[in-house]
Amino acid sequence: xxxxxxxxxxxxxxxxxxxxxxxxxxxxxxxxxxxxxxxxxxxxxxxxxxxxxxxxxxxxxxxxxxxxxxxxxxxxxxxxxxxxxxxxxxxxxxxxxxxxxxxxxxxxxxxxxxxxxxxxxxxxxxxxxxxxxxx
Amino acid sequence: xxxxxxxxxxxxxxxxxxxxxxxxxxxxxxxxxxxxxxxxxxxxxxxxxxxxxxxxxxxxxxxxxxxxxxxxxxxxxxxxxxxxxxxxxxxxxxxxxxxxxxxxxxxxxxxxxxxxxxxxxxxxxxxxxxxxxxx
DNA sequence: GTCCTTGCAAAGCGTTTGCACAGAA
DNA sequence: TTCTGTGCAAACGCTTTGCAAGGAC
Numbered sequence: 001x002x003x004x005x006x007x008x009x010x011x012x013x014x015x016x017x018x019x020x021x022x023x024x025x026x027x028x029x030x031x032x033x034x035x036x037x038x039x040x041x042x043x044x045x046x047x048x049x050x051x052x053x054x055x056x057x058x059x060x061x062x063x064x065x066x067x068x069x070x071x072x073x074x075x076x077x078x079x080x081x082x083x084x085x086x087x088x089x090x091x092x093x094x095x096x097x098x099x100x101x102x103x104x105x106x107x108x109x110x111x112x113x114x115x116x117x118x119x120x121x122x123x124x125x126x127x128x129x130x131x132x133x134x135x
Numbered sequence: 136x137x138x139x140x141x142x143x144x145x146x147x148x149x150x151x152x153x154x155x156x157x158x159x160x161x162x163x164x165x166x167x168x169x170x171x172x173x174x175x176x177x178x179x180x181x182x183x184x185x186x187x188x189x190x191x192x193x194x195x196x197x198x199x200x201x202x203x204x205x206x207x208x209x210x211x212x213x214x215x216x217x218x219x220x221x222x223x224x225x226x227x228x229x230x231x232x233x234x235x236x237x238x239x240x241x242x243x244x245x246x247x248x249x250x251x252x253x254x255x256x257x258x259x260x261x262x263x264x265x266x267x268x269x270x
Numbered sequence: 271g272t273c274c275t276t277g278c279a280a281a282g283c284g285t286t287t288g289c290a291c292a293g294a295a
Numbered sequence: 296t297t298c299t300g301t302g303c304a305a306a307c308g309c310t311t312t313g314c315a316a317g318g319a320c
Contacts, residue, residue: 078284
C-alpha cells in the first residue's frame with residue numbers, strides 16, 4: 001500500500017471505518033477499475049448490511065479528496081481507480097474493463113492551442129483484452 | 136462537407152430524410168460535440184415535432200454505421216462527433232465541452248502489453264477552454 | 271398493401287438526494 | 296447531547312424500449 005489508510009483518513013478529517021477501509025482496499029487491489037456495482041457485489045458477503053448508497057457516499061468522498069479518479073464508460077457507468085503515479089489505460093471494447101498499462105508518452109505542442117489552459121493529458125488504447133481474445 | 140449526405144445514407148441503406156439530414160449537419164457544424172439534448176434544443180425550432188427519441192434513434196443509427204463517435208462525459212451523458220480524420224480532444228473541466236485539436240502523436244510500445252489486441256489510440260487534454268478562462 | 275420513419279409514453283439503469291436511525295465522542 | 300457513518304426509499308437524468316400512427320413506395 002502506498003500510504004497507510006488510517007493516515008489518509010486522518011488527512012481527510014474522517015474516521016477510518018471498516019466500510020471505508022474495505023472499499024478502499026477493494027479498489028486498490030482490483031485489477032480492472034471496478035464499478036460501484038462491482039464494489040457492492042464483492043463486499044456484500046463480508047459487509048452484509050452494505051448498501052449501494054454507502055458505496056457511492058464513500059467513493060464520492062474519496063473522489064472529492066483526490067484519492068480516487070473516476071472514468072466514464074460507454075455504458076454511462078463510472079469505473080474507479082486509486083489516484084497513483086501516471087500511467088495509461090487499455091479499455092476493452094468487449095467487456096468494458098479498464099487495465100492499467102505503462103505510461104505512454106506524447107509530444108503535444110501547447111502552442112497549437114494557445115488559448116486553452118492545459119492541466120493534464122491522458123492516453124487510452126482500445127481493443128480486446130486477453131480474456132476476451134480467447135472467446 | 137466531406138461526403139454527400141445523400142450518398143452516405145444510400146450506403147447505409149436508409150433514406151436521407153430531412154430529420155436525419157438536419158441532425159447530421161448540426162453535428163457536423165457544431166464546434167463542441169453536442170449532446171442529444173443540445174441537438175434537440177437546437178433543432179426543435181426548425182423541426183417543431185422533433186422528439187428526443189428521434190434524436191437518439193438517428194444518432195444511434197449513425198453510430199452503428201460508424202458515421203459518428205460517442206464520447207462519454209463525467210455527467211454520464213454522451214457527446215457526439217462525426218467520424219473524421221484523426222485528431223485529439225481538449226475537454227474543458229468547467230463546462231464539459233469537447234474541442235477538436237490537432238492530432239497529438241504518441242509512441243506506444245505494443246510489446247509491453249503483448250496479450251492485448253490494440254485497435255486504436257486516443258489522446259485527451261484536460262483543462263480550461265478559452266470561454267471558461269475569461270470567467 | 272408493406273416497409274420505413276417518427277414520436278409519445280413508459281421503462282430501465284446508474285447515480286444522487288432526503289431523511290432517519292444508530293453509534294461514537 | 297451533538298456529530299458522524301450508514302442505509303432505506305424515493306427522486307433524478309440520460310437513454311432505451313414498446314408500440315402505434317402517419318407517410319413513402
